[in-house]
Amino acid sequence: MAATGLRFRPGTVFPSRATSPSTQPYHHCSPQRMHAAKGRCRLKAKSSNGRPQISASSSSSSFRDVVIDGGPSEDGAPEQGGATVSITVVGASGDLAKKKIFPALFALFYEDCLPEHFTVFGYARSKMSDEELRNMISLTLTCRIDQRENCSDKMEQFLKRCFYQSGQYNLEEGFSELDRKLKEKEAGKLPNRLFYLSIPPNIFVDVVRSASRTASSSSGWTRFIVEKPFGRDSESSGELTRSLKQYLDEEQIFRIDHYLGKELVENLSVLRFSNLVFEPLWSRNYIRNVQLIFSEDFGTEGRGGYFDNYGIIRDIMQNHLLQILALFAMETPVSLAAEDIRNEKVKVLRSMRKLRLDDVVVGQYKGHSKGGKSYPAYVDDPTVPSGSITPTFAAAAVFIDNARWDGVPFLMKAGKALHTRRAEIRVQFRRVPGNLYRRNIGTDLDKATNELVLRVQPDEAIYLKINNKVPGLGMRLDSSELNLLYSERYRREIPDAYERLLLDAMEGERRLFIRSDELDAAWAIFTPVLRELEERRVAPELYPYGSRGPVGAHYLAANYNVRWGDISSDT
Numbered sequence: 001m002a003a004t005g006l007r008f009r010p011g012t013v014f015p016s017r018a019t020s021p022s023t024q025p026y027h028h029c030s031p032q033r034m035h036a037a038k039g040r041c042r043l044k045a046k047s048s049n050g051r052p053q054i055s056a057s058s059s060s061s062s063f064r065d066v067v068i069d070g071g072p073s074e075d076g077a078p079e080q081g082g083a084t085v086s087i088t089v090v091g092a093s094g095d096l097a098k099k100k101i102f103p104a105l106f107a108l109f110y111e112d113c114l115p116e117h118f119t120v121f122g123y124a125r126s127k128m129s130d131e132e133l134r135n136m137i138s139l140t141l142t143c144r145i146d147q148r149e150n151c152s153d154k155m156e157q158f159l160k161r162c163f164y165q166s167g168q169y170n171l172e173e174g175f176s177e178l179d180r181k182l183k184e185k186e187a188g189k190l191p192n193r194l195f196y197l198s199i200p201p202n203i204f205v206d207v208v209r210s211a212s213r214t215a216s217s218s219s220g221w222t223r224f225i226v227e228k229p230f231g232r233d234s235e236s237s238g239e240l241t242r243s244l245k246q247y248l249d250e251e252q253i254f255r256i257d258h259y260l261g262k263e264l265v266e267n268l269s270v271l272r273f274s275n276l277v278f279e280p281l282w283s284r285n286y287i288r289n290v291q292l293i294f295s296e297d298f299g300t301e302g303r304g305g306y307f308d309n310y311g312i313i314r315d316i317m318q319n320h321l322l323q324i325l326a327l328f329a330m331e332t333p334v335s336l337a338a339e340d341i342r343n344e345k346v347k348v349l350r351s352m353r354k355l356r357l358d359d360v361v362v363g364q365y366k367g368h369s370k371g372g373k374s375y376p377a378y379v380d381d382p383t384v385p386s387g388s389i390t391p392t393f394a395a396a397a398v399f400i401d402n403a404r405w406d407g408v409p410f411l412m413k414a415g416k417a418l419h420t421r422r423a424e425i426r427v428q429f430r431r432v433p434g435n436l437y438r439r440n441i442g443t444d445l446d447k448a449t450n451e452l453v454l455r456v457q458p459d460e461a462i463y464l465k466i467n468n469k470v471p472g473l474g475m476r477l478d479s480s481e482l483n484l485l486y487s488e489r490y491r492r493e494i495p496d497a498y499e500r501l502l503l504d505a506m507e508g509e510r511r512l513f514i515r516s517d518e519l520d521a522a523w524a525i526f527t528p529v530l531r532e533l534e535e536r537r538v539a540p541e542l543y544p545y546g547s548r549g550p551v552g553a554h555y556l557a558a559n560y561n562v563r564w565g566d567i568s569s570d571t
C-alpha cells in the first residue's frame with residue numbers, strides 16, 4: 001500500500017451535520033511529514049486560521065458520521081471504507097487551470113496536504129484522454145518546493161490520480177458520465193466532491209445546474225469554488241447569486257478571491273491583532289492615509305476578450321483591493337471563526353461611501369517604444385474591440401464613514417502595463433506634533449512621517465520607515481527602514497495563494513472566501529460610478545506602456561493632501 005498522501009488517522013470521526021461543529025481534524029500530517037512540511041501544510045487539526053479544524057460541514061442532506069481508515073490500493077484507487085475527496089476542475093483546458101489550479105493541487109500533494117484518498121478530474125469540452133490531460137498538466141507542474149529528490153516520483157504518483165472527462169457545460173450527459181467515473185474511483189467510500197469552476201462567468205450557472213443535479217455527492221459534501229468575476233455590477237451579481245442558490249446552499253458556494261490567499265494578506269490580521277505596537281495606532285488618530293497599490297508590468301496579453309468587458313476597476317479594485325481594505329480596516333472580530341471575520345468585513349464595507357466620479361481617475365495604456373523594443377497599446381490586442389475605452393488603470397479615493405476611519409482617505413491604484421509588478425499596502429502616519437527635530441529633518445515634513453509598508457508581492461516584506469540619526473558628530477536625520485524581508489527571515493518558499501484556498505475549501509474553512517452579503521456590499525460601493533463611467537463614456541487618460549501611469553492619479557491624491565508612497569520613494 002503506497003503511503004503517499006496525508007494520513008487519515010484510524011478512528012478520525014467526521015461529525016454528522018446535525019451535530020455542532022466538531023474539532024476533529026479533517027486530515028493529519030504524519031509526525032515525520034509534519035516536520036518536513038512544517039510551516040507549509042496545516043499542522044494537526046488546525047485550519048489556516050490556527051483554530052482547531054471544523055471538519056466536513058456538509059451541504060448534503062444525508063451527511064453522516066464516518067470513520068476514516070485504510071489507504072489507497074496500489075493503482076491509487078481507494079479501498080472500501082473511509083472517505084474520499086474528488087476534485088473536478090471544470091474548464092481544465094483553460095489558462096487558469098493549467099497555470100494555477102493543477103500546480104497548486106500538485107504542490108498540496110507534494111507537501112502531504114491532500115487527504116489519503118483523492119482523485120482529480122479535469123472537465124471541459126475539448127476532447128482529451130486521461131493521458132493527454134496528464135501530459136498537459138505535467139508541463140506546468142514544478143518541483144519548486146525545496147527540490148527534494150523524490151519530486152519526479154511524486155509527480156508520477158500525482159498524475160496517476162488525474163483523469164479527464166469531456167463534455168458540454170450546459171448538458172447533463174457529460175456530468176452524468178463524470179458521476180459514473182467518480183463513483184468508480186470513490187469505490188464505496190464516503191464521497192466528498194469539490195468542483196472548481198475555472199470557466200468564463202457566462203457558463204457558471206449552466207455548470208452548477210448540470211453538475212449539482214447529476215454529479216453531487218450522494219452522502220458526503222459537495223462544494224463549488226466559483227472564480228471571479230461575480231457579475232458586472234450589483235444587479236448582475238445579485239442575479240448570479242440568486243441563480244446559483246437555485247441549485248446550491250450558500251455554504252456550498254466558495255467565491256474565491258485569490259488575493260485573500262496571499263501570505264502577506266493573511267498576515268495582515270496577525271500584524272494588527274497580535275502586536276500591541278500596531279493596533280493602538282490603527283485609526284484616524286494616527287493614520288493620515290492608507291494606500292492599496294496593484295501594478296503589473298504587462299498588458300492584457302490575450303485576455304483582452306474577458307478584460308474588455310470588465311476593466312480594471314472590476315478586475316482588481318472591486319475585489320482584490322477592496323477585500324484587503326476590509327481586512328485592514330475591520331474592527332477586532334469576536335473570534336477567528338469565518339463568520340465572525342466576515343461579519344466584521346461586511347460592517348466595514350457597509351460603512352463605506354459610494355464612490356463618486358470625482359474621486360476616480362481612469363487610464364488606458366498606449367503603445368510605446370523603448371530601447372529599440374516596441375510595446376503594444378491596449379487597443380492593439382487583437383482580442384480587444386477597436387476604439388475601446390475600457391480602463392486598464394484606475395485610481396480612486398474611498399472613505400469609511402465610521403468612528404475609527406472618519407476622514408481618512410483610502411487611496412487605491414491598479415494598473416496593467418506599468419513600469420513594475422507590485423502589490424502593496426502603504427500606511428502613512430501623521431506628523432509628530434511639535435517635533436523637536438523638525439529643523440534636522442529638512443524641508444519636506446511629509447517625507448519624514450512614518451510609513452508602514454506591507455509588500456504583498458514580489459519579495460514579500462513588511463517594513464516601517466522611521467526617522468533616524470545619521471551617525472556622526474552632527475545631528476542630521478534620515479528616513480531608514482526596519483525591514484522584515486521574508487526571503488531573509490524565512491528560508492522556506494511561500495505557498496501559492498491557490499494552495500491555501502484549495503485546502504481551505506476541502507476543509508470547509510470559509511474565512512478566506514466571499515460571503516454573498518460581502519459581495520453585495522462591495523458592489524454597492526462601485527456600481528454607481530461604473531455605471532456613470534460607462535454612460536458618460538468617460539475617456540481614459542492614455543499612458544505609455546511601461547510608465548508609472550496617468551498623471552491624473554497624482555492630482556487625485558493631491559486633492560486629499562496625499563502623495564503616492566510608491567512614487568515619492570522607490571521602496
Ligand SMILES: NC(=O)C1=CN([C@@H]2O[C@H](COP(=O)(O)OP(=O)(O)OC[C@H]3O[C@@H](n4cnc5c(N)ncnc54)[C@H](OP(=O)(O)O)[C@@H]3O)[C@@H](O)[C@H]2O)C=CC1
Pocket residue numbers: 091092093094095096097124125126169197198199200201203227228229306
Ligand atoms: N487566467 C487567469 O489568470 C485568471 C482567471 N480568472 C478567472 O478564472 C476563470 C477561468 O479563466 P481562464 O482559465 O483564463 O479562462 P479560459 O478562457 O482559458 O477558459 C477556460 C476554459 O473554458 C472553456 N471556454 C472558454 N470560453 C468559453 C465559452 N465562451 N463558452 C464555453 N466554454 C468556454 C474552454 O474550455 P473548452 O473549450 O475545452 O471547453 C477554456 O479552456 C474565469 O472566470 C476568469 O475570470 C481569475 C483570475 C485569474
Ligand SMILES: O=C1O[C@H](COP(=O)(O)O)[C@@H](O)[C@H](O)[C@H]1O
Pocket residue numbers: 258296315423
Ligand atoms: O484576478 C486577477 O489577478 C491577476 C493578478 O494576480 P497575481 O496573483 O498574479 O497578482 C491579474 O493579472 C488578472 O487580470 C486578474 O483577473
